Amino acid sequence: MTRATDRSLKRNLREQVVDEIGGDIVSGRLKPGDFLPSEEVLLGRYNVSRTVLREALNVLAGKGILDARPKRGTIVRPRNEWSQLDPVVLGWQRAQRGTPASDDGRDALMEVRRIVEPGAAALAAQRGTQEDFAAIEEAYAAMEKAGDSPEDFMAADLAFHTACLYASKNDFLAPIAHAIRSEMMASLRITNRDPETNRTISLPLHKAILDAIVARDPEAAATAMRRHLDDTERRRSQSRAAG
Numbered sequence: 001m002t003r004a005t006d007r008s009l010k011r012n013l014r015e016q017v018v019d020e021i022g023g024d025i026v027s028g029r030l031k032p033g034d035f036l037p038s039e040e041v042l043l044g045r046y047n048v049s050r051t052v053l054r055e056a057l058n059v060l061a062g063k064g065i066l067d068a069r070p071k072r073g074t075i076v077r078p079r080n081e082w083s084q085l086d087p088v089v090l091g092w093q094r095a096q097r098g099t100p101a102s103d104d105g106r107d108a109l110m111e112v113r114r115i116v117e118p119g120a121a122a123l124a125a126q127r128g129t130q131e132d133f134a135a136i137e138e139a140y141a142a143m144e145k146a147g148d149s150p151e152d153f154m155a156a157d158l159a160f161h162t163a164c165l166y167a168s169k170n171d172f173l174a175p176i177a178h179a180i181r182s183e184m185m186a187s188l189r190i191t192n193r194d195p196e197t198n199r200t201i202s203l204p205l206h207k208a209i210l211d212a213i214v215a216r217d218p219e220a221a222a223t224a225m226r227r228h229l230d231d232t233e234r235r236r237s238q239s240r241a242a243g
Helices: 003-027 039-046 050-062 087-097 103-127 130-145 150-167 173-191 195-214 218-242
Strands: 066-069 073-076
Touching (some): 103 173, 130 195, 150 173
């Protein structure tokens, strides 16, 4: 076995252990304040080396989920101390809900978007570079070219909003962009399924956001983003009512 293969195997085993323990914690099988079983018990349960196990526990500690202290053992930390924006943690939470994006998940996503995106659009208008504007324009052009393909439209739509967040030049918004990506795509599959509605309603709303940002008009950019999110919420309500 080559060194590269050995490293790859160790990484895969570590990720499996991380997923199993993380899933147990998010599901509530292991609760905040609970101690993990001893190292010897965990080694037998997961059938991995001591190095792999310790690396997995370090990964979980880095996500704020575990607290390991000498002579005391490893304890599950309170939920409010977890790295809630970590994409892996979000993935465990989605898996626990049992659907790619439950009503609760979509409601939470919408709250975050309403709080963050209008302000981010305003900052993008103030701080964005020509390179940032080109990325937003490129995403919008891809939305126009999507034609009758909802999947292509949704991928471009997600790229558009991600580019707007990056253009804000606020380093704290980049993790949010990564964190909401999967939830947002799942939500788009509900609100953006109809190509005709995408062309006639969604495209003009996005064009208004693009134009305001490129014109460096923060107030107009924030207003245009709010109007778009209002439309998104309207489509969500219609979909929910239709069952």
